[in-house]
Amino acid sequence: MVRANNGYQPKVLILYASYGEGHLQAAKAIRDALEEAGNNRTVMVDLMAESHPWLNEMTRRVYLKSYTHIPHLYGWVYDVTRPMKHNSLFGGFLHSFGRDKIKKLLQKEQPDAVIHTFPFFALPALHRRRLSKTIHPGATIPSYTVITDFDLHRRWVHPGIGRYFVATDDLKQELGSLGIHPGRVSVTGIPLGRGFQSSLTPSFELFEKYGLHPEKPVILLMPGAQGVMPDCDELCRLLLEQHPHAQIALVCGRNSLLRTSIADQFRYHPSADRLHLFGFVDQVHELMSLATCLVSKPGGVTLAEAIWAGLPLFLYRPVPGQEKKNARYLQSKGAATISYDPEGLATSIIELIRNPDQLQRSKIAVQRLQKEEAAAGSIAHHILQECGWNAKFGQRYS
Incomplete structure (x- = not known):
């Protein structure tokens, strides 16, 4: 049954990072697609920059320098950490960044859904630690992640993520081999800006x-x-x-x-x-x-x-x-x-x-690698639908 929403729209929090352009571009593309679907309650946050500004600037510069000047070192670190699990010592350390900021954001924004375009998973980590009830009374907040590469680094994999949006069927199969149920993975492609929607x-x-x-x-x-x-x-x-x-x-x-x-x-x-x-x-x-x-x-x-x-x-x-x-x-x-x-x-x-x-x-x-629908629009549709929002009629399912 559908009932009038009395002006209510789901609020969506998009968390990204400024390590390269892709994560920000993907976040903007999803925000724009949500707006085109009639939902105007999207908040974008560079989690690392807002929670640890000095550390963010330092690590971003190190990332860019290592990426261009000592790429083999960067590649070695990537390959060594590629199979790490979320609950490993290093994985837990990475997902701890922004935890205090997330608590404040949840208290302030009260989002209905959170999307990650970069694998800083402070929110899913909080949910796993059963701390979310003190932040957002009731059920845990649905968490989504948009993988912005054609390769799967295990940093993207976390049991607190409700749904993954990926570029290829091969990535979906790889996530399945790691125990992620196929129903939690949508093959949408990587979200692109408005010009790429048609x-x-x-x-x-x-x-x-x-x-x-x-x-x-x-x-x-x-x-x-x-x-x-x-x-x-x-x-x-x-x-x-x-x-x-x-x-x-x-x-x-x-x-x-x-x-x-x-x-x-x-x-x-x-x-x-x-x-x-x-x-x-x-x-x-x-x-x-x-x-x-x-x-x-x-x-x-x-x-x-x-x-x-x-x-x-x-x-x-x-x-x-x-x-x-x-x-x-x-x-x-x-x-x-x-x-x-x-x-x-x-x-x-x-x-x-x-x-x-x-x-x-x-x-x-x-x-052969193309998708029938624009990724950003498909992702927006999935999330709004799972929030109970009927974008076509501006209504919410009861």
């Missing part, structure tokens, strides 16, 4: 907007939000020299030094008119819809965006850890090629765009 047909106007020719192949280079990918200049030079018509769209993100450096190096290059430089692009889904293939770092959200666009992927020198795991997974599905030197990378790209049959096979492999 397909986009390339138009002449869209090519014109970005200064690209609609009848020439477009190689999209995305080093990441911070614009950090080695050998960008050498790769651009090789691609321009090896293909007489290929266009390069290089998205430098927030790295203004990279954009300036590339612009200076290619100022007098005979094919400079085929090299298009961009800073941070808000409507990146538009560029993806125009591209023939994508060269990028294998972050989970970027890969999910490329899958949405049906783009064959070239992943350059993936960093040990979740990036290398992501890259190997997509390579195993025939959707990506991994390269470690600019010459080999350029050769692989040129071979693909010169071979229509190979290009079509690559696109089909990517399309």
Whole structure:
């Protein structure tokens, strides 16, 4: 039976972290999807930043430095901790961060559901310690987690999580092998921003907007939000020299030094008119819809965006850890090629765009990973439904 909700909407608390862009992007995508479903009571909190600001800034810098300067150390730590359990000494330590902040948030916000896009599981840890009744009288608060990679680190697994939203059927099976009931796992894909909620047909106007020719192949280079990918200049030079018509769209993100450096190096290059430089692009889904293939770092959200666009992927020198795991997974599905030197990378790209049959096979492999519905909308629907909210009619089930 359905009854009028008298203006009531479930309040949803989304907890994220600022270690990389993906976790925040996923949180924003879910918030936007909840709003589009008619629910406007979403609170987003960077749990580590608000509970331990000094420690958050220090660990975030260490993470970024280790990720770029000593990646093998980062990869070693990732692999060593990958099988850890929630109740191990280190696992319990990690999930203790933000516990006091969570108590205050629950008292202040009284949320009906909590979503995690980063595995700081202070709330599920509290529930397991049977402390929640003193914070939120009655039943425990439903907790959800959105895994933002194609690889499963055991840090994401906690018995206090009610439902997992994952990118692939393989992740669902892996969670099942760890004792998570299949009914608690939804294969939705990784949530993406509003521009990725529906397909986009390339138009002449869209090519014109970005200064690209609609009848020439477009190689999209995305080093990441911070614009950090080695050998960008050498790769651009090789691609321009090896293909007489290929266009390069290089998205430098927030790295203004990279954009300036590339612009200076290619100022007098005979094919400079085929090299298009961009800073941070808000409507990146538009560029993806125009591209023939994508060269990028294998972050989970970027890969999910490329899958949405049906783009064959070239992943350059993936960093040990979740990036290398992501890259190997997509390579195993025939959707990506991994390269470690600019010459080999350029050769692989040129071979693909010169071979229509190979290009079509690559696109089909990517399309096999696509989901029928937008992940963010599907996640919002699941959560609102489990909160008893009928988004279509603005009503709550009794």
